[in-house]
Structure formats: structure tokens, C-alpha cells
Amino acid sequence: MQAADRRPRANHLDLAQRILDVVRQRGFGIGARLPEQQIAQLCNVSRTPVRAALRLLTERGMVEWQAETGYRLAIDPAWQMVGAAELPSAEEDDIADAILRDRSARRIDETITASGLIRRYAAGRGAVLKALKKLETENLIERAPGQSWVFRPSLDGSEARAESYEFRLVMEPAAILASGFRLDGARAVTLRQRMEALLALPDTAFDIRAFQAIDAEFHAMIAQGAANRFMAEALAGHLKLRRLPGAMSGVSVFRLRQSTHEHLGILDHLESGQFEVAADLLRAHLRVSRNQRPHAASRGAPALFGAIGRPN
Template sequence: MIDRSIATQILELIRTEGLMAGAHLPAQMLADRLRVSRSPVNEALALLHEKGVLTREKNRGFFVAKPVIESLSDVVDELGLEQTDIVTSVYFQIADDRLKGALPDEFSEQMIRNRYGLTSAQLTSVLTRISQEGWAERKPGYGWQFSPMLTTPDSLLKSYRLRLALEPAALLEPGYRLEKKVLERCRDVEKHLLAGGIETDTADQLHERGVRFHESLVEASGNSFFIDTIRRVNRVRRLLSYRSMQHRERYVEHAKQHLEVLELLEREKNEEASEAMRQHLLHTLDALTRISEILEP
């Protein structure tokens, strides 16, 4: 079964980066950007090729057939890529059940298949996504186990305190350089959120957009230790991030703060941008503390 969310994310990348007809879309680059393996990326590329969004050249790969100009939701509807498949819905149900304490630390594939009424292909897709995101892994020999990390409100707060130490420092690295096209892509995303995306985007989309903003800014530091750390912590905080999205009103202020950081970086005022990032993460910590009851099992 093709994970249509990957195809949607590829469409969003084409749109936000303003990729024109003929732009190459290497599968490995997309897999790195979307933090998935190449297999679902190749399936999504083939699907978009069938839909006429991409062209394919033998031994060269996939290329943009035409730019994506309309709103993402309109394109998704037009191509029939709505996020209603059972794999996505069961993924979120497993996440919620895990946070509620309804699933044991260790489990078998058969238990998950029976509990959620999955086919073999659906089971493989769900478990592949969960393992790629780092909150469960296959045990040596037989069975699976959930990661003990980030299933309590306190662990989410600790992840933000780590980011509070890391992200402002990344903006002060020697040779820090945020490319203009990356800055503009980040700015477009925040404007989209303020224009209504906060209410209409899925939890998946909201999480990924926040992750891409913060990772893009850290990646511009060129410091591989910072970059690896932020990617790791973002993978394992995903579960509680989804739960916190029950209170979306705080995202309006978050988006405004993101735009402020971008403006300062554009003017090369990195020290001020670093302080603005520190204040932004402190604001988020405070907001999460106040909604900690919805993060409880």
C-alpha cells in the first residue's frame, strides 16, 4: 500500500521551493528530507508520475512536469490524495493508545494486526512508519518494543530544555549561513499557518512544518553535531507533539515568533536572532507546562 502522505509531502516541497518544470527530484534527497526510507519515496514518486505531476527518464529518475502553483489542499483534492487511508488513521490510534498506557511495552505483530484489524500490507506500513520515527523497534529474535522515551509530559519538557541549550547556540556558529530560498520557504510556511493553516492542517502537517523550520535554521550552522542532535530529538518527541496539538491557539504566537527570527537572520543580526529563538523556546516551554494535563496518560 502506498503511503499517500509521502506523495503529499513531495507536492508541498515542490510548491514551497518553487520548483519549475524539469527540476530533478532525487529519491535519496527526498528520503533524507522527509526522514523515511527510499522505498516509500519511490512508490510516491511513481504515483505522482501516474498522476502527471512528474516525468520519468530512464536511468535518471523523476523530474517535475509542471510547477505546483495552486494551494496544496486543492492539488491534493484534484489528484485524489486525501489523507483518509487506514494506515494513517491506525498510526494515530496506536500513538494515542500508547500514550494512554493501553499498549504494553512489548508487543507482537499479530497483536497489533488483530487489535486494529489490519491486513499484512497495512501492518507492515504502520510498523515501518513507527520504527522509522523512532518510537518502537524490532527486538532481537521475536516481537517489538516501544521506546521508553518521550511518553510522559516531563520527558517532552526535558526535550525542550535540550533544544533551549542547542538552537540559540547554533545561530551563533561561525560561518552561519541561511540560504535565501530556504529563508523564503520558511517564511511562506509561517504565512500559510497564520492565514488559516493552523486550523486546517493535519497534526502530521503541523508537526512536520514546525520540525522543518527548526531543523532548517540549525542546518544553516553547518555544525554536524548540532544537526544530528536536533534531528534525533525531533524524531522521538513526535508522540507528545501530536497530543499537544489539541491546543492549537498557541500556534498563532509561535508563527509570529518564527517570522521575527527569520527577519533578524535575513538582516544578519544573529545575536538578536539567537535571543529571539531562546525567548520563543521559553514561551513554548511555558505553554506546554500550562497544558500538561492533556499530555498525561
């Protein structure tokens, strides 16, 4: 397991991505200095994990180290806008993803054990337990009697997906319209940049995993903007179920591009404070996504997106 031992820690990976987001939001350019203390203050962490995250970014060629000046940004932040595909993943993240894929394909049972997963994935006990803890924290599994875990209900069937859209059609627009909704401006700017960078890719290079990450972040931003704590908690819990594999199976790149344009249209109105229009557009967006028929956007309310969406 020597190779696995050299894998980066999940918290260092998360912090590395946060550093990239911060320098993008702050408008840092190529060659900008990245003092550890300043980055620690911007990310609200201590210098020790910042040092590890900067080393990780240095290994990936995104940051460079010079003895005279310290760490400097080696890339244009826009280059890394679409997602974190250039960063490696922690071993527990890979195991967690493998567990979800295998459960989605019914290759493993509803009830699982650490010992069974250790044998299945030829992984260390520590990494498997971290993966299980991660899935438990994300509310995807729960402890069962003895040394086992059981999968919670998920969006793994047509009936469950239909119920999911019914829930979202009620709750997400309501979150926007509830008194006190607040949009995280910096987060919205970063999301817009990532969406526009994704749309700039040709169809052959369109990154479906990046779309899934951006889509999840967009809807999470809406959930977390709700002033009503019960709405926010219910939506946040439901969004975790959408991480399961297969959510985008059978959906064309055309539809994913169309969905991204719809997100941008909704964001336009959120940023301008036109919450009622944003809620209406979100409702139309969810209806089209539920149908998963690209041509449906040419009929009825969804056609509005063509009028307000930003061009490529």
C-alpha cells in the same frame, strides 16, 4: 483489503508533496507544464515514481492531464501552502499514527508485536511491518528479543517535557551560533509562505495538524543548518520524539498563532544573517512555549516578538 490495496505508496505521497514544494519555489503558475523529465531532474529521482506522483496529484485535482500537452498545474501553488491535508495518506502511515496515539493514551503496552497489531487494527501483515519499520527508522521504537518491539523513552510526562525544553534551550540557539551555520534559503521561503497562509486562516479554521507539521519543519531546518554534525544529529534525533500525539493538547489557538509569529520573527533575522539576535529570540520563544501561557509573551524578553513579527 481491496480498499487498502488501492492506497498510495508512502514514497509516492512524499514525492507528490515534494513536487508541490518545487513548483511553488520555482514560481510555477496555473497551467504551467510539468514535463516528467524536468520534474524528475528537479526532484533528483527517476521518471517512474514521478509519473506515479503526478497521477496521484491528478486524482486530487491539483494537476491535470491533456493528451496534447501532458501534465499541467491545475491550482495556484499558494492554495496548497498550509500543509498536505489534501493528499491522502499511505496505509502504513495511518497505522503508525494509530500506534502512537494508542501508546500515548496507554491503550497498548510498552512492548508490541506485529501479530498483536494485525489483530488490533485489522490490517495486513505487510502494512503493519512497514509501519513498524517506519517507527523504528524514526527512532520511536526498537527491536526487542523475539518478534517484538519496545517503545523508546518519549515525551509522555511533565518531567520528560521539562527535560526536553532544557535540552532544546541549550542546543537549538547553540546550533545557530556555532561556526558555519547555514540557512537553506529555498526551504525558508517555502516555510514563510506556509506560515503566512496558516495565519491568514480564521480561528475556527486554524489547522493544528498543519501547525505541528510547520513547527517541526521550522525546528528541523535549524537543526540541519548546524555545521556541527554532533549538534545536528542530536537535535534531529530529539525532534522525532516531538511527533508523538498530545504535544499540542491544552495549547490555545492564540498561543499557536503567537508561536507562528515568533517563528517568522526568528526567520527574519536568520535570513538577514543576524544570528545572535535570532538565537536570543529562539531562546525566548522556547521559554514561552515551555510555559504554554499566552499572556507570558507580554512580559520580559518575549515581548520583542510583537515589535518584529510580521502582521497577518
